[in-house]
Amino acid sequence: xxxxxxxxxxxxxxxxxxxxxxxxxxxxxxxxxxxxxxxxxxxxxxxxxxxxxxxxxxxxxxxxxxxxxxxxxxxxxxxxxxxxxxxxxxxxxxxxxxxxxxxxxxxxxxxx
Amino acid sequence: xxxxxxxxxxxxxxxxxxxxxxxxxxxxxxxxxxxxxxxxxxxxxxxxxxxxxxxxxxxxxxxxxxxxxxxxxxxxxxxxxxxxxxxxxxxxxxxxxxxxxxxxxxxxxxxxxx
Numbered sequence: 001x002x003x004x005x006x007x008x009x010x011x012x013x014x015x016x017x018x019x020x021x022x023x024x025x026x027x028x029x030x031x032x033x034x035x036x037x038x039x040x041x042x043x044x045x046x047x048x049x050x051x052x053x054x055x056x057x058x059x060x061x062x063x064x065x066x067x068x069x070x071x072x073x074x075x076x077x078x079x080x081x082x083x084x085x086x087x088x089x090x091x092x093x094x095x096x097x098x099x100x101x102x103x104x105x106x107x108x109x110x111x112x
Numbered sequence: 113x114x115x116x117x118x119x120x121x122x123x124x125x126x127x128x129x130x131x132x133x134x135x136x137x138x139x140x141x142x143x144x145x146x147x148x149x150x151x152x153x154x155x156x157x158x159x160x161x162x163x164x165x166x167x168x169x170x171x172x173x174x175x176x177x178x179x180x181x182x183x184x185x186x187x188x189x190x191x192x193x194x195x196x197x198x199x200x201x202x203x204x205x206x207x208x209x210x211x212x213x214x215x216x217x218x219x220x221x222x223x224x225x226x
Contacts, residue, residue: 002154004154006154008152034214036217041219042219042220043116043118043202043204043217043218043219043220044155044202044217045216045217046214046215046216049214088154088155090155094210095210095211096143096206096208096209096210096211097143097145097204097206097209097214097215098143098145098157098160098162098167098168098206098209098210100157100215101154102154102155103154104152104153104154105154
């Protein structure tokens with residue numbers, strides 16, 4: 001079983017839709033959770049960071065962590081064509097970037 | 113120059129060639145990383161350097177040889193690679209390996225081994 005599972009998609013939705021991206025994990029020690037966005041021919045960039053359980057909102061983006069279910073989500077409201085990218089979840093049991101475990105990434109396309 | 117810069121952006125090499133990938137960060141960070149990104153697979157951590165010292169080698173074959181002369185520069189020396197080594201190689205940096213969690217990535221080098 002992979003430590004982090006993420007549906008690779010591809011996922012295609014119309015502009016303006018609410019997008020839900022998800023990851024599940026098996027390591028109950030994970031407590032730092034991140035979402036990275038990777039545009040085509042670019043490196044990943046940090047989009048959202050959450051420590052432990054709960055929600056975090058930043059503009060049109062909301063990250064949710066449910067540690068009891070070992071499940072994290074990223075919601076995108078009022079999706080735009082510029083949101084088209086691959087979204088990678090990442091998590092770690094310790095602070096610092098050396099032990100990040102990444103999901104496979106979900107390729108998302110927002111159609112105008 | 114800002115962020116993390118990788119050169120070259122694209123590289124095609126034969127299995128008997130020797131080449132090097134270069135990474136430079138202008139963020140004042142002390143930790144640098146090499147990752148391999150293959151299609152339909154998660155990012156694979158290859159090497160970690162903290163204050164120029166290698167702290168992690170994730171069972172990477174010896175045909176990949178990292179070098180970190182200072183906290184701002186990281187190299188990946190390649191020799192006698194295999195076609196399955198074709199992938200996007202990403203460099204990243206962070207404040208230290210244990211301070212801060214965000215890793216800043218370069219744009220990657222797309223490597224094709226023929």
